[in-house]
Amino acid sequence: MSERTFARSRSHLDRARQVIPRGVSSAKRAALRPTPLAFVRAAGSRITDVDGNEYVDYVAGYGPMLLGHQPASVLEAVREQLAAGVLYGGQHEAEAELAERIVRLVPSAERVLLSVTGSEAVQAALRVARAATGRRAIVKFEGHYHGWLDPVTANGPGSPAGSGPTPRPVVVPDHSVVGPEVLVCPWNDTQALADLLARHGTETAAVIMEPVAVNGGNLFAQEGYLAEARRLCDQYGCLLVFDEVVTGFRLALGGAQQRLNVVPDLTVLAKALGSGFPISAVAGRAEVMRVAEGPVAHSGTYNGNALSVVAANATLDVLETKQDTVYPLLERLSGELWRASTSVPTGTEHRCAPSAPARSSGCTGTRPTRCAATPMCSPAVASHCATWPRAWSATAFTPGRAGCGTSRRRTPMRTCPAPWPLSIAH
Ligand SMILES: Cc1ncc(COP(=O)(O)O)c(C=O)c1O
Numbered sequence: 001m002s003e004r005t006f007a008r009s010r011s012h013l014d015r016a017r018q019v020i021p022r023g024v025s026s027a028k029r030a031a032l033r034p035t036p037l038a039f040v041r042a043a044g045s046r047i048t049d050v051d052g053n054e055y056v057d058y059v060a061g062y063g064p065m066l067l068g069h070q071p072a073s074v075l076e077a078v079r080e081q082l083a084a085g086v087l088y089g090g091q092h093e094a095e096a097e098l099a100e101r102i103v104r105l106v107p108s109a110e111r112v113l114l115s116v117t118g119s120e121a122v123q124a125a126l127r128v129a130r131a132a133t134g135r136r137a138i139v140k141f142e143g144h145y146h147g148w149l150d151p152v153t154a155n156g157p158g159s160p161a162g163s164g165p166t167p168r169p170v171v172v173p174d175h176s177v178v179g180p181e182v183l184v185c186p187w188n189d190t191q192a193l194a195d196l197l198a199r200h201g202t203e204t205a206a207v208i209m210e211p212v213a214v215n216g217g218n219l220f221a222q223e224g225y226l227a228e229a230r231r232l233c234d235q236y237g238c239l240l241v242f243d244e245v246v247t248g249f250r251l252a253l254g255g256a257q258q259r260l261n262v263v264p265d266l267t268v269l270a271k272a273l274g275s276g277f278p279i280s281a282v283a284g285r286a287e288v289m290r291v292a293e294g295p296v297a298h299s300g301t302y303n304g305n306a307l308s309v310v311a312a313n314a315t316l317d318v319l320e321t322k323q324d325t326v327y328p329l330l331e332r333l334s335g336e337l338w339r340a341s342t343s344v345p346t347g348t349e350h351r352c353a354p355s356a357p358a359r360s361s362g363c364t365g366t367r368p369t370r371c372a373a374t375p376m377c378s379p380a381v382a383s384h385c386a387t388w389p390r391a392w393s394a395t396a397f398t399p400g401r402a403g404c405g406t407s408r409r410r411t412p413m414r415t416c417p418a419p420w421p422l423s424i425a426h
Helices: 007-017 027-031 072-082 093-105 118-133 190-203 225-236 255-260 286-293 306-321 323-342 368-372 390-395
Strands: 039-043 046-049 054-057 111-115 137-141 182-185 204-209 239-244 266-269 280-284
Touching: 072 306, 093 111, 093 280, 093 306, 111 118, 111 286, 118 204, 118 239, 118 266, 118 280, 118 286, 137 190, 182 190, 190 204, 190 225, 204 225, 225 239, 239 255, 255 266, 280 286, 306 323
Parallel strands: 137 182, 137 204, 204 239, 239 266
Antiparallel strands: 039 046, 046 054, 111 280, 266 280
């Protein structure tokens, strides 16, 4: 393997640091070693940095590039739209077409609100849930990530050492403003959720979770857990919200809810939807989403912007027409990567055995003791993301892990494997 140098990336970072905190535009990127990289181009599964180093890209833009970089039909649709205008501040035909597609493909979707980022769409989902139920409390889970907006940054991936004992973790706000209405529960522990809802169920608007704990280490819930969460939400009249920002259109065309056969009330979609063009959506039951015709403010200058919408239509067109090849391919690729990763005996930073309980590595992203009890560290097929030893990453551009190793409250990076999103170009 030839020696790589990173001088230009380093000098770019030095320059950027003079005017941009940490020199990066999303904090996660600062975690990359040996240095946060600056890039000049990307195509297919390859990405090239300013020093001329080429990598196999297992970041894929942190998930959106499911079709690989520069997917031809998406770029073609965007080029056509560029000639017709970027932003109208009004409606256009492609918007309704996109919403119709989402309704057709995602089991929980009867109505759709378009936004720009996953974080915003999570915010919109919580607002819809609060308006529809007339309640304030939100239940979120340890180790789950729902974007950077208040209040859902509490107890995200990483190891909040001050979060107290299972099953009643203390809310750790992570510098955000978190009101008393945010309740935190250990994930994948049916009894803990039942107990929490027995205490707070009638004041809870939404139970929000990643249906596969992608950000916490790519973990499936145990058999029956999601269905039980669904049942408990029904019992207490709370809305179940699946954050499918990563799993949407990736784990299956209809997302984790289709593959795992549990239908939430509201679903948050983003990332793979736009092939890199910024777009997100909240989709849900018509009866619940009706509040968006009344009291709920959902607005945004760039919502439904023409470029992102046509990119999303073109993306879904590929995924829908080629679903019989796309999803088996992702399954095969992620399985191969997983098997390759587990055959590396030493120097690895991800120590979970395939299909074995994650007992030692803290790979949920929460404290090791919390993941010992229940979650299964599943093969990478969990979300068509792979978790791979960093020892192998010299020729690959791999995700940094937000916060890990940067604060005393968090576990060192080696105990927080980040998922490696794959694309059909890999
Ligand atoms: C599960 C999940 N939800 C929400 C978000 C936030 O999305 P965005 O970064 O587009 O705001 C992310 C981002 O990684 C995510 O993984």
